[in-house]
Amino acid sequence: MTPRRVPERLDVRPLDRFRSFKVKLGVLVVAVVSVSALLTWVSLSAGLEPILAIPLVVLLALVFTQLLARGMTSPLREMTRAARAMATGDYTQRVRASSRDEVGQLAAAFSTMASELEQTDRMRRDLVANVSHELRTPVAGLRAQLENIVDGVTEPDPAALSVALAETERLSQLVDHLLDLSRIDAGATALLHEQIELTPFLHEVVDSAALAPGAQDVRWVIEVEPAGLTVHADAARLHQTIANLLDNATRHSPPGGRIRVSAARDEAGSGVRIDVHDEGPGIAREDRDRVFERFQRGGASDPSGGTGLGLAIARWAVGLHGGRIEVIDDPRDELAVHGRSSLIRVTLPDAGAPATPVTTAPGPAPTPPADLGY
Known part of the structure; x- marks a missing residue:
């Protein structure tokens, strides 16, 4: 108007x-x-x-x-x-x-x-409309499944109950995202910083992501260089950030695709970068900033069931640490030519204490990057 x-x-x-x-x-x-x-x-x-x-x-x-x-x-x-x-x-x-x-x-x-005030009122109206739309889908699916079970159309076997559970989890995730949005708007979130060793931390996040619906057909690769790399951050918020990035990557990965999670010191040596790279169609260059806004899905319809809140919450959590999150150029030539990319990078300041070299008894050489093959 x-x-x-x-x-x-x-x-x-x-x-x-x-x-x-x-x-x-x-x-x-x-x-x-x-x-x-x-x-x-x-x-x-x-x-x-x-x-x-x-x-x-x-x-x-x-x-x-x-x-x-x-x-x-x-x-x-x-x-x-x-x-x-x-x-x-x-x-x-x-x-x-x-x-x-x-x-x-x-x-x-x-x-x-x-x-x-005009912008705030518009955002409020859009938020109500989007939340109503997002809530309707899992609620309708859950209701239909339960009605089929009650009416005897569907047997209450593990397959039918797993569908109901998936819709319930989707509804629960949306509620969690809305609670996070309320924290964002309140602007009062305390961080509990600690020294986090990224190798076991990323394995833990990936193990959780691999249990999500649709993640069974995805192969996971974790690379941490050096192996003892640490970061000074809030473990809960960092876990939330990486989990949201993995959820986004899972929904856009083709069947049998590979999702690579890598961590290393940044070029300046003053922080840590964590990359999440999937083999999906990528995000257009003109949408690279917009995907981190609420209820945005890269400028296109998203049939994968995303709420459009995960990346916005990830940007908020990274911002609390004084870091940045961005879509950078994809190393795959076929996507780079068209300006699309599915590589998202999180950069956190203060890498913490230098990694302690691993000094163990003679044994097998260090293992290469883990291809978990879930």
């Missing part, structure tokens, strides 16, 4: 160039006194009787004062009308802030507030 400016009749603002309202009042007083004196001198010089000249001068001075004062106070009247419109839900009206004084600054701040 296009913002509308509140119309104002006889809006003459010759005093807008002054930066102080007090200066404007002083100029107004001086101008009125000067005009009144000039009109009095002209009327008396023309031979007009004082009994007629004085009322005429007063009347003309009032008209002159009204014109200047109306321009000075018109932003206040515009803000009054706009505030009344906002009370009824119309956030499209704007106030013309042409003056440089305190009233002009107030008008500019009012227009900014109206714009932010």
